[in-house]
Amino acid sequence: MSWMLGLDLTAYWATTTIKVLVVLSLIPAGAIILGYVFLLKMMSWMQSRMGPMEAGPRGSLQLVADGVKFMQKEDIFPARADRFVFAAAPIVVLMSTFLLYIVIPAGPRLIVEDLDTGIFFALAVSSLSVLGILMAGWSSANKYSLIGALRAAGQLIAYELPLVLAVVGVVVQAGTMSLQGIVHAQADGEIFGTGLIGNPYILTQFVGFVVFLAAAQAELTQTPFDMPVAESELVAGYMTEYTGFRFLFFFMGEFGTAFAFSAIGATLFLGGWYVPGVEGTLADILGPFVLGAKIMSIAFLIFWIRFSYPRFREDQLQAFAWKYLIPISLVNIMVTGILKVVL
Amino acid sequence: MSDFLRSYLSVLIFGAAAVGMVGMMLGMGSLLRPTRPQAQKYIAYESGVDPVGTGWSQSQVRYYIFALLFVMFDVEAVFIFPWAVRLEAFGVFGLVEMIIFIVILALGLVYAWRKGVLRWA
Numbered sequence: 159m160s161w162m163l164g165l166d167l168t169a170y171w172a173t174t175t176i177k178v179l180v181v182l183s184l185i186p187a188g189a190i191i192l193g194y195v196f197l198l199k200m201m202s203w204m205q206s207r208m209g210p211m212e213a214g215p216r217g218s219l220q221l222v223a224d225g226v227k228f229m230q231k232e233d234i235f236p237a238r239a240d241r242f243v244f245a246a247a248p249i250v251v252l253m254s255t256f257l258l259y260i261v262i263p264a265g266p267r268l269i270v271e272d273l274d275t276g277i278f279f280a281l282a283v284s285s286l287s288v289l290g291i292l293m294a295g296w297s298s299a300n301k302y303s304l305i306g307a308l309r310a311a312g313q314l315i316a317y318e319l320p321l322v323l324a325v326v327g328v329v330v331q332a333g334t335m336s337l338q339g340i341v342h343a344q345a346d347g348e349i350f351g352t353g354l355i356g357n358p359y360i361l362t363q364f365v366g367f368v369v370f371l372a373a374a375q376a377e378l379t380q381t382p383f384d385m386p387v388a389e390s391e392l393v394a395g396y397m398t399e400y401t402g403f404r405f406l407f408f409f410m411g412e413f414g415t416a417f418a419f420s421a422i423g424a425t426l427f428l429g430g431w432y433v434p435g436v437e438g439t440l441a442d443i444l445g446p447f448v449l450g451a452k453i454m455s456i457a458f459l460i461f462w463i464r465f466s467y468p469r470f471r472e473d474q475l476q477a478f479a480w481k482y483l484i485p486i487s488l489v490n491i492m493v494t495g496i497l498k499v500v501l
Numbered sequence: 502m503s504d505f506l507r508s509y510l511s512v513l514i515f516g517a518a519a520v521g522m523v524g525m526m527l528g529m530g531s532l533l534r535p536t537r538p539q540a541q542k543y544i545a546y547e548s549g550v551d552p553v554g555t556g557w558s559q560s561q562v563r564y565y566i567f568a569l570l571f572v573m574f575d576v577e578a579v580f581i582f583p584w585a586v587r588l589e590a591f592g593v594f595g596l597v598e599m600i601i602f603i604v605i606l607a608l609g610l611v612y613a614w615r616k617g618v619l620r621w622a
Binding site: 278316319326 | 520543544545581
């Protein structure tokens with residue numbers, strides 16, 4: 159079969175296995191880091207309390223302990239649930255998270271697969287999770303789950319559009335959809351008459367960045383947009399009937415996607431792994447750390463907003479998407495296009 | 502196999518790996534977790550009281566107009582992406598064409614807005 163693939167088959171499977179294992183460990187690791195640093199600790203400090211302190215140094219192993227606890231929980235399928243769909247729903251959500259990581263570059267060579275459709279693929283795959291959420295809500299045979307799932311579907315499709323349209327500005331500027339290409343376009347760019355720091359698109363696409371951040375917040379169902387899982391109204395929304403590991407999959411999906419979206423935001427608007435003046439192998443070594451720092455700053459913004467604002471009402475939520483974000487991003491595309499052609 | 506297909510082979514492998522991971526974790530869990538079936542555990546959760554009616558109660562779906570609008574703009578987005586990549590080659594011609602396209606679709610949004618579709622009443 160190696161002639162069909164046109165390359166050394168052993169090497170292909172070796173690298174692919176390594177990539178799969180790296181991403182497999184990256185998703186729980188990313189979820190635990192974001193969960194610990196922001197959800198547990200930062201929120202506690204903002205509310206003048208300590209947060210978890212017992213498990214591990216300063217409570218750093220709290221989420222690992224939670225994971226072990228989930229492992230020992232009984233696996234419950236509600237009597238009236240559609241068993242097959244009920245079991246498949248968390249897999250669909252987790253798969254959408256998993257596929258997101260394929261196109262995110264962490265260095266000149268540190269990327270699973272540099273697809274030409276890069277960012278388009280990422281946006282398409284991320285919207286798969288809506289399907290999993292609807293499946294979970296419908297199959298649970300529970301009113302809370304169903305209402306939560308319908309709210310989630312309405313919200314996710316409304317904010318899908320600003321998310322996609324905000325990215326178009328970056329694609330126009332870079333002239334490519336490949337995320338690796340977008341990083342290089344920013345690295346080679348010039349702004350204020352100097353190419354010293356390249357051209358991070360947050361400077362020229364600031365409107366796009368703000369729209370992207372707002373839409374990402376809604377896609378991740380973080381607090382101002384947390385109608386679908388509103389604890390005070392719907393218990394846990396579409397996750398109400400899930401126990402143990404199956405619940406954990408939704409949690410991992412949520413925070414793993416938050417990590418991936420922060421990485422995509424960092425790549426599109428903050429220059430990704432690029433460090434001025436560093437090339438070749440050194441960039442491969444430094445890249446993940448630089449990208450990691452940028453991921454944490456974007457995630458900080460997302461969680462800062464999460465802890466600061468009260469929940470939107472359903473009509474405010476739809477109006478915000480349709481009356482503000484979508485028109486703004488359409489104007490942003492036209493202005494970017496005009497400037498690209500004229501300049 | 503072309504490079505194009507091979508790059509999407511990774512996508513397939515990653516999808517399978519996600520399913521594999523879920524299966525592995527659930528398998529691991531089944532060795533550790535207890536099973537003590539009791540009929541009450543399998544009743545749908547409605548804040549502690551016995552559920553009323555079926556779980557699939559009819560609920561008002563106000564989203565269907567939004568869904569129609571969504572389809573319109575999502576198709577627009579699909580057309581915009583290839584244009585955005587090749588804008589440099591198309592120049593002023595491509596720019597004017599796309600602005601006309603965006604304006605026509607934006608008119609649709611304005612129409613829906615004026616008709617009161619975006620109000621939540």
